[in-house]
Amino acid sequence: xxxxxxxxxxxxxxxxxxxxxxxxxxxxxxxxxxxxxxxxxxxxxxxxxxxxxxxxxxxxxxxxxxxxxxxxxxxxxxxxxxxxxxxxxxxxxxxxxxxxxxxxxxxxxxxxxxxxxxxxxxxxxxxxxxxxxxxxxxxxxxxxxxxxxxxxxxxxxxxxxxxxxxxxxxxxxxxxxxxxxxxxxxxxxxxxxxxxxxxxxxxxxxxxxxxxxxxxxxxxxxxxxxxxxxxxxxxxxxxxxxxxxxxxxxxxxxxxxxxxxxxxxxxxxxxxxxxxxxxxxxxxxxxxxxxxxxxxxxxxxxxxxxxxxxxxxxxxxxxxxxxxxxxxxxxxxxxxxxxxxxxxxxxxxxxxxxxxxxxxxxxxxxxxx
Amino acid sequence: xxxxxxxxxxxxxxxxxxxxxxxxxxxxxxxxxxxxxxxxxxxxxxxxxxxxxxxxxxxxxxxxxxxxxxxxxxxxxxxxxxxxxxxxxxxxxxxxxxxxxxxxxxxxxxxxxxxxxxxxxxxxxxxxxxxxxxxxxxxxxxxxxxxxxxxxxxxxxxxxxxxxxxxxxxxxxxxxxxxxxxxxxxxxxxxxxxxxxxxxxxxxxxxxxxxxxxxxxxxxxxxxxxxxxxxxxxxxxxxxxxxxxxxxxxxxxxxxxxxxxxxxxxxxxxxxxxxxxxxxxxxxxxxxxxxxxxxxx
Numbered sequence: 001x002x003x004x005x006x007x008x009x010x011x012x013x014x015x016x017x018x019x020x021x022x023x024x025x026x027x028x029x030x031x032x033x034x035x036x037x038x039x040x041x042x043x044x045x046x047x048x049x050x051x052x053x054x055x056x057x058x059x060x061x062x063x064x065x066x067x068x069x070x071x072x073x074x075x076x077x078x079x080x081x082x083x084x085x086x087x088x089x090x091x092x093x094x095x096x097x098x099x100x101x102x103x104x105x106x107x108x109x110x111x112x113x114x115x116x117x118x119x120x121x122x123x124x125x126x127x128x129x130x131x132x133x134x135x136x137x138x139x140x141x142x143x144x145x146x147x148x149x150x151x152x153x154x155x156x157x158x159x160x161x162x163x164x165x166x167x168x169x170x171x172x173x174x175x176x177x178x179x180x181x182x183x184x185x186x187x188x189x190x191x192x193x194x195x196x197x198x199x200x201x202x203x204x205x206x207x208x209x210x211x212x213x214x215x216x217x218x219x220x221x222x223x224x225x226x227x228x229x230x231x232x233x234x235x236x237x238x239x240x241x242x243x244x245x246x247x248x249x250x251x252x253x254x255x256x257x258x259x260x261x262x263x264x265x266x267x268x269x270x271x272x273x274x275x276x277x278x279x280x281x282x283x284x285x286x287x288x289x290x291x292x293x294x295x296x297x298x299x300x301x302x303x304x305x306x307x308x309x310x311x312x313x314x315x316x317x318x319x320x321x322x323x324x325x326x327x328x329x330x331x332x333x334x335x336x337x338x339x340x341x342x343x344x345x346x347x348x349x350x351x352x353x354x355x356x357x358x359x360x361x362x363x364x365x366x367x368x369x
Numbered sequence: 370x371x372x373x374x375x376x377x378x379x380x381x382x383x384x385x386x387x388x389x390x391x392x393x394x395x396x397x398x399x400x401x402x403x404x405x406x407x408x409x410x411x412x413x414x415x416x417x418x419x420x421x422x423x424x425x426x427x428x429x430x431x432x433x434x435x436x437x438x439x440x441x442x443x444x445x446x447x448x449x450x451x452x453x454x455x456x457x458x459x460x461x462x463x464x465x466x467x468x469x470x471x472x473x474x475x476x477x478x479x480x481x482x483x484x485x486x487x488x489x490x491x492x493x494x495x496x497x498x499x500x501x502x503x504x505x506x507x508x509x510x511x512x513x514x515x516x517x518x519x520x521x522x523x524x525x526x527x528x529x530x531x532x533x534x535x536x537x538x539x540x541x542x543x544x545x546x547x548x549x550x551x552x553x554x555x556x557x558x559x560x561x562x563x564x565x566x567x568x569x570x571x572x573x574x575x576x577x578x579x580x581x582x583x584x585x586x587x588x589x590x591x592x593x594x595x596x597x598x599x600x601x602x603x604x605x606x607x608x609x610x611x612x613x614x615x616x617x618x619x620x621x622x623x624x625x626x627x628x629x630x631x632x633x634x635x636x637x638x639x640x641x642x643x644x645x646x647x648x649x650x651x652x653x654x655x656x657x658x659x660x661x662x663x664x665x666x
Contacts, residue, residue, distance in 0.1 A: 027647035275631035276402035276662035
């Protein structure tokens with residue numbers, strides 16, 4: 001179950017018209033490609049995507065799930081928006097509530113285990129290893145954890161664990177004094193009957209905020225549930241802010257990138273059919289990533305260029321992310337910026353951000369000289 | 370365009386390009402960094418609204434089968450119509466060469482399609498077209514057969530079919546020549562005719578010993594029919610020699626050609642999806658005047 005309903009308000013202009021999981025990343029992908037591809041690569045064929053905030057582009061993008069090899073007999077991508085019933089309709093009131101309101105879907109799918117993912121992170125992971133650990137430990141719930149630096153720890157939900165067994169003994173939500181530096185990744189594997197029981201109790205509890213981190217996990221822990229941690233040690237990046245989204249894109253441009261898109265776990269996506277990009281006779285491209293259908297006639301350095309982007313002659317794009325079909329006209333300069341879809345930087349215009357203050361040009365905007 | 374059944378003939382012979390075509394059909398040759406030649410033939414049909422398409426398999430068919438598979442990437446994996454593979458005729462005692470026996474063996478496909486017209490194309494020409502314009506032209510002309518041609522922009526080696534036309538666009542002569550001259554009218558291997566006409570030509574020609582659809586079928590029967598010629602104005606390349614193959618790839622480095630062939634929003638060229646990673650240019654990269662496909666470093 002992929003939680004893809006959030007607004008991603010810290011992404012501001014980029015999520016004005018789309019939900020956060022539909023935000024483009026890495027030259028050709030969208031954030032949701034990562035959990036979806038991970039599911040496909042882990043052998044999980046039935047995936048529910050819980051949407052809520054401005055889901056049209058996301059729904060349109062997902063289609064039948066065939067791009068991620070998920071349109072299998074008996075499997076598939078199921079889009080799960082909030083829906084009306086006899087007692088009226090309710091928005092999803094929290095992460096746990098979103099799952100609770102879709103218990104009927106889970107019952108229909110009738111799995112032994114439920115994997116809950118957020119649609120917000122860039123990483124590749126084969127969940128079958130985490131499932132194996134869950135089974136080996138005879139766990140009720142297994143939580144994916146990621147080692148963060150001690151001074152970052154107060155930003156996360158922290159799991160305190162037994163060093164030998166990995167069993168979780170305490171949970172601290174954004175603690176000022178963290179007792180551990182293992183952050184919850186928001187990846188949970190539940191045994192289905194166990195999950196259902198807690199969701200049903202929480203669902204009718206008026207005092208709850210219906211959030212996994214805030215409500216369910218602490219309650220399960222208090223009830224002495226068999227809760228285990230599963231350590232993940234690959235690249236894992238939250239891309240919930242403009243800065244972190246920009247940085248994650250820039251990470252791809254290193255000589256040996258910390259995150260290898262060409263690794264064993266292929267990331268699938270749904271893209272229009274476009275030709276190889278064109279590099280003009282006077283163009284210069286260095287330390288950058290360029291997708292199909294782009295037309296580069298100027299200079300591109302340390303930038304990520306999405307499909308269909310045009311960079312005109314004498315234009316300079318540096319330290320930036322240019323989203324699909326945006327145009328940087330002749331002689332314009334773009335530095336430390338994210339230029340959203342279909343935006344146009346007119347001839348001679350200058351877009352100048354700086355490190356720590358990435359400038360965002362919103363979707364369809366026109367920037368004049 | 371629901372009245373048209375498309376047939377792509379991959380059995381057309383190509384002897385000048387042997388080095389590249391030793392182990393696979395010419396039509397499976399890679400092109401412009403991302404495509405195979407056959408992608409143009411299929412995409413043109415699909416983009417024109419033709420959704421019943423028969424693909425006549427070449428003798429070495431593995432590359433084509435692996436590339437196209439269910440036809441899904443070209444939007445031809447459908448329940449009711451979509452893509453049909455038309456295998457080559459079984460070799461028999463009279464061992465005829467040429468494509469006519471394969472077209473004859475698969476006549477059922479066109480005749481049972483329930484369609485009014487058949488559009489027969491080969492896959493060695495590169496162009497981006499909306500065949501609807503050809504069908505409209507055909508109906509207005511009142512002709513029995515319509516051929517699609519373009520004016521050759523340079524002299525070119527390699528077998529070509531050229532036509533002479535009268536002032537009202539009716540074909541007055543049709544011949545296969547070993548090389549084409551600039552300005553001549555080059556038939557692009559695309560022929561539109563009613564299904565019964567097609568079946569008549571194929572049957573009568575084959576049953577009288579014919580071997581090649583174009584030479585024995587069309588050219589010999591030309592006098593019996595009113596044939597009109599539709600002029601295609603866009604870029605055209607005919608891949609019938611190694612030099613042409615090289616030149617056509619290089620032509621794609623011309624931004625206008627690249628734009629016209631590949632960046633038409635209404636008529637994209639589809640190909641097998643490989644989910645390759647966008648190109649990563651390192652600091653030492655120095656690339657100019659090139660097309661670089663995803664998956665390259």
